[in-house]
Amino acid sequence: MTDILRVQGLRKAFGGVVVANGIDFSLSTGAMHCLIGPNGAGKSSFFRLLLGEHAPDAGTIIFDGSDITNLRSFQRIRRGISVKFQVPGIFKALSVRQNLEVAFQDHLNGQSLNTKIHEMLDFTDLHAEETTPAGNLSHGQQQWLEIAMAVGVEPKLLLLDEPTAGMSPDETRKTGEMLHDLNARGITILAVEHDMAFVEQIARRVTVLHFGSIFVEGTIAEIIDHPGVQEIYLGTADV
Amino acid sequence: MDLLQNVFAMLYQFGDTFAFLVISCAGLAVIFGMMGVINLAHGEFIMCGAYVTASAARAGLPLPVAILTGALVAGAVGMLVERMVIRHLYHRPLDSIIATWGISLIATQGVLIVLGSTMQGIGTPLGSIEVGSRSYSLYRLVLMVCALGLLGGLYLLFYHSRFGVIARATIQKPHMAHALGVNTGRMYGLTFGLGAALAGLAGGLYAPTMTMVPTMGATFIVESFVTVVVGGADIFVGAAPAAAILALIKAGLTAWYGQLFGQIGLLVTVILVIRILPGGLSGWLKGTTR
Amino acid sequence: MISSETTPRSRTRSLLARLEGPQTMGRGPAFWIAAAVAIAAAAAYPLTADAWTVGNAAYFLIWTFMAMGLGVVWGYAGALSFGQTAFFGLAGYAYGVITLNLGAAYGLTLVALVLAVAIGGLFALVIGYFMFYGRIQGVFIGIVTLSVTLVLETFMAQTAGPQWRIGEARLNGFNGMSGMPPLTLPWVGEDIALYPGPSLYYLLLGLVVICYLGLRIMLNSSFGNVLVAIRENPHRVGMLGYDVRLYQTLAFAIGGAFAALSGALYTAWGQYITPSSMGLTSAALPIIWVAVGGRRDITATLIGTIVVLAGFQSLTIYGSQYALVVMGALLLVTVLVAPQGLVVGAMTFLGRIFKKDKS
Ligand SMILES: Nc1ncnc2c1ncn2[C@@H]1O[C@H](COP(=O)(O)OP(=O)(O)O)[C@@H](O)[C@H]1O
Ligand SMILES: [Mg+2]
Numbered sequence: 001m002t003d004i005l006r007v008q009g010l011r012k013a014f015g016g017v018v019v020a021n022g023i024d025f026s027l028s029t030g031a032m033h034c035l036i037g038p039n040g041a042g043k044s045s046f047f048r049l050l051l052g053e054h055a056p057d058a059g060t061i062i063f064d065g066s067d068i069t070n071l072r073s074f075q076r077i078r079r080g081i082s083v084k085f086q087v088p089g090i091f092k093a094l095s096v097r098q099n100l101e102v103a104f105q106d107h108l109n110g111q112s113l114n115t116k117i118h119e120m121l122d123f124t125d126l127h128a129e130e131t132t133p134a135g136n137l138s139h140g141q142q143q144w145l146e147i148a149m150a151v152g153v154e155p156k157l158l159l160l161d162e163p164t165a166g167m168s169p170d171e172t173r174k175t176g177e178m179l180h181d182l183n184a185r186g187i188t189i190l191a192v193e194h195d196m197a198f199v200e201q202i203a204r205r206v207t208v209l210h211f212g213s214i215f216v217e218g219t220i221a222e223i224i225d226h227p228g229v230q231e232i233y234l235g236t237a238d239v
Numbered sequence: 240m241d242l243l244q245n246v247f248a249m250l251y252q253f254g255d256t257f258a259f260l261v262i263s264c265a266g267l268a269v270i271f272g273m274m275g276v277i278n279l280a281h282g283e284f285i286m287c288g289a290y291v292t293a294s295a296a297r298a299g300l301p302l303p304v305a306i307l308t309g310a311l312v313a314g315a316v317g318m319l320v321e322r323m324v325i326r327h328l329y330h331r332p333l334d335s336i337i338a339t340w341g342i343s344l345i346a347t348q349g350v351l352i353v354l355g356s357t358m359q360g361i362g363t364p365l366g367s368i369e370v371g372s373r374s375y376s377l378y379r380l381v382l383m384v385c386a387l388g389l390l391g392g393l394y395l396l397f398y399h400s401r402f403g404v405i406a407r408a409t410i411q412k413p414h415m416a417h418a419l420g421v422n423t424g425r426m427y428g429l430t431f432g433l434g435a436a437l438a439g440l441a442g443g444l445y446a447p448t449m450t451m452v453p454t455m456g457a458t459f460i461v462e463s464f465v466t467v468v469v470g471g472a473d474i475f476v477g478a479a480p481a482a483a484i485l486a487l488i489k490a491g492l493t494a495w496y497g498q499l500f501g502q503i504g505l506l507v508t509v510i511l512v513i514r515i516l517p518g519g520l521s522g523w524l525k526g527t528t529r
Numbered sequence: 530m531i532s533s534e535t536t537p538r539s540r541t542r543s544l545l546a547r548l549e550g551p552q553t554m555g556r557g558p559a560f561w562i563a564a565a566v567a568i569a570a571a572a573a574y575p576l577t578a579d580a581w582t583v584g585n586a587a588y589f590l591i592w593t594f595m596a597m598g599l600g601v602v603w604g605y606a607g608a609l610s611f612g613q614t615a616f617f618g619l620a621g622y623a624y625g626v627i628t629l630n631l632g633a634a635y636g637l638t639l640v641a642l643v644l645a646v647a648i649g650g651l652f653a654l655v656i657g658y659f660m661f662y663g664r665i666q667g668v669f670i671g672i673v674t675l676s677v678t679l680v681l682e683t684f685m686a687q688t689a690g691p692q693w694r695i696g697e698a699r700l701n702g703f704n705g706m707s708g709m710p711p712l713t714l715p716w717v718g719e720d721i722a723l724y725p726g727p728s729l730y731y732l733l734l735g736l737v738v739i740c741y742l743g744l745r746i747m748l749n750s751s752f753g754n755v756l757v758a759i760r761e762n763p764h765r766v767g768m769l770g771y772d773v774r775l776y777q778t779l780a781f782a783i784g785g786a787f788a789a790l791s792g793a794l795y796t797a798w799g800q801y802i803t804p805s806s807m808g809l810t811s812a813a814l815p816i817i818w819v820a821v822g823g824r825r826d827i828t829a830t831l832i833g834t835i836v837v838l839a840g841f842q843s844l845t846i847y848g849s850q851y852a853l854v855v856m857g858a859l860l861l862v863t864v865l866v867a868p869q870g871l872v873v874g875a876m877t878f879l880g881r882i883f884k885k886d887k888s
Pocket of ligand 2: 044045
């Protein structure tokens with residue numbers, strides 16, 4: 001199996017704060033992978049580097065066989081990376097339908113756009129809210145809407161930054177099912193997550209990030225049993 | 240000797256432009272830096288300061304006192320405007336800018352209605368000095384000193400006074416300042432008043448050198464905008480060097496190609512600076528990266 | 530009439546379907562009947578008034594293009610431009626210079642009109658490129674655009690000397706240019722010169738209707754969708770794979786071209802143009818029309834502009850300074866009381882009553 005994403009020696013510092021300290025990371029096509037680590041470990045920054053929102057100080061990012069390190073954000077999206085941010089990034093004043101239109105209209109139109117929107121309304125269970133301004137949705141619904149929008153650009157790789165933050169256990173479980181569904185359709189998924197139960201539900205392998213470096217990578221069982229990881233989360237480890 | 244004369248002429252030209260940029264942008268920069276509001280009535284506060292100064296001087300007050308009176312009156316009007324309009328728009332900074340444009344229109348045209356299309360001015364005091372074969376206005380040299388004094392005074396006010404500490408805390412962390420018991424509303428009121436007073440001071444200082452017309456504020460607008468834009472969001476770091484650089488460009492172009500090219504040069508500089516340094520000089524000096 | 534349920538099959542049908550949509554207020558037969566009545570009334574107006582009054586009404590129509598353009602840039606794309614008058618003035622001068630050099634025969638004034646609009650739009654494209662690709666945002670867009678128009682004013686005001694001429698055309702500094710020909714339609718026998726009066730009025734009315742409907746289509750198209758999304762959350766739009774800066778620049782150029790259309794038509798209407806058309810006071814007026822009407826809806830912008838202009842015109846009897854004080858106060862009141870705009874407020878109100886009646 002080939003790697004959809006390969007990151008080598010990725011480094012980024014803001015003044016004295018090193019948010020990525022020589023990250024080497026690769027992700028095989030079709031994987032469902034989780035990125036965990038304490039607050040401030042640099043998980044969101046890693047996503048922003050992948051997305052081109054920060055320019056790295058050093059390192060390369062190979063996506064789907066080509067070097068995207070110097071591409072602008074929108075060009076990376078067009079190559080097939082998509083993202084759902086930690087803070088819901090939807091168009092609050094626009095209706096749910098308009099949100100989906102903006103996400104899909106670039107490669108679909110007319111009847112096929114309509115079909116796709118209906119499919120996504122089914123997927124997110126938002127049929128009743130089609131004309132509601134997105135800002136009026138519940139927090140969980142906003143997260144789903146954004147996932148649907150992120151999926152709408154038909155990505156090969158979907159980045160999810162804390163997709164279940166603020167969700168009820170029920171909503172969290174449903175989100176997990178959605179992600180399995182997407183993965184089954186061939187989308188590689190990389191998610192930042194805190195909720196270990198959710199991590200167990202979706203991921204086969206897990207990477208732990210700490211102080212901008214990869215601390216350890218392994219199966220869930222390996223990670224949970226790893227003494228160093230427990231110390232990181234209890235705040236006693238010094239690396 | 241000729242060389243020395245030319246050097247002095249250039250320095251004078253530079254100093255004059257620098258002083259104009261610093262003095263005219265200070266009020267705008269304080270309000271923008273602290274509140275994120277571009278005060279489009281800036282020119283009208285300048286006009287207010289100039290009119291009051293001229294009236295007070297003709298009523299017999301000594302010029303420095305008249306200028307201070309102008310600044311104080313403009314400041315008081317500023318606090319009133321803040322109280323009545325700006326305060327209701329804090330959560331909508333773009334709307335507050337539009338509102339200041341409405342105020343600007345009302346002020347310019349209102350003064351035109353009440354006081355007519357011109358007012359008797361006051362002559363430039365202090366006469367002139369001779370350097371070589373050319374003569375230079377002594378008052379303009381005083382203005383250069385005033386500009387430096389103004390920068391120094393603002394630095395002391397914002398970095399070494401209780402007001403300054405609280406003010407900067409309020410800009411950076413409004414919620415935190417609020418939680419710590421700072422009366423943020425009053426802070427904003429004082430800041431807006433200070434900005435207006437500084438504009439009034441600019442008007443007072445330049446009143447003896449200008450024709451008194453209701454639209455005189457517009458003369459200052461482009462220069463002060465440009466300085467604030469080039470300076471960037473942190474005016475305390477950015478505005479002074481911006482004024483220096485722009486003064487160099489403008490004085491140079493004006494000397495060689497005339498007034499107009501000086502102004503076009505400013506505009507081109509702004510557009511280039513924005514393209515190259517999106518955060519302005521202060522963003523660049525502070526090393527902000529994307 | 531187009532109902533929103535039909536699935537458009539042909540290309541024209543799908544374009545026409547875009548006349549209605551979430552980005553524009555007003556849908557369904559009631560709205561279109563009202564619009565048709567309004568246009569019919571506007572078309573009948575010259576029959577009830579003398580030529581001079583009709584020429585004056587034509588003057589109102591001239592400004593609506595600049596207002597609608599600002600509506601697109603500010604209301605829809607979210608970029609607060611204070612300097613639409615720069616494109617207005619540039620195109621006004623361009624029309625003057627071109628017609629004074631080419632003359633009015635063979636419909637060359639129409640060529641001049643098109644060229645002037647292109648020049649204004651191109652200038653907006655360049656300014657927009659530097660602003661948006663330089664990542665200027667928010668208030669800085671306002672400052673830069675305002676500075677551009679004020680510097681242009683200063684520039685034109687100092688062109689009094691005889692060396693400031695382009696071909697036959699003297700720029701004339703502060704006093705501005707005058708004596709350029711009005712729009713002239715080539716015609717068998719004799720050309721028709723469109724001096725202010727009914728025929729110019731009809732031409733402008735036609736242009737307003739075309740531009741208004743065209744903008745409705747554009748704003749409800751996928752381009753318009755992206756513009757409002759950028760206004761709401763530009764970051765997210767970039768993360769959906771759109772080149773946000775390109776869209777902003779294009780919207781700005783379109784807005785500039787509309788301002789340029791107003792400028793060229795203004796010069797043709799009055800046969801003069803002065804630097805003060807780019808000054809601080811002139812620059813404030815489009816902001817007032819659009820803010821008072823309501824910037825987030827093109828219909829509200831159009832109606833608001835015409836109403837405010839008519840009010841302004843009737844106030845200038847007492848002197849333009851009084852009218853301007855009222856304009857300033859109107860702007861203040863709008864911002865403080867009805868930030869969405871007075872026309873939008875009224876339309877929402879009417880819409881609510883209408884719905885209640887139905888149910
Ligand atoms: N633009 C920035 N400028 C300066 N520091 C930043 C910036 N972005 C993130 N940081 C810092 O980098 C560290 C990592 O942040 P982040 O990537 O958000 O962590 P996580 O998502 O793992 O909680 C934090 O200490 C944060 O303060
Ligand atoms: Mg994070």
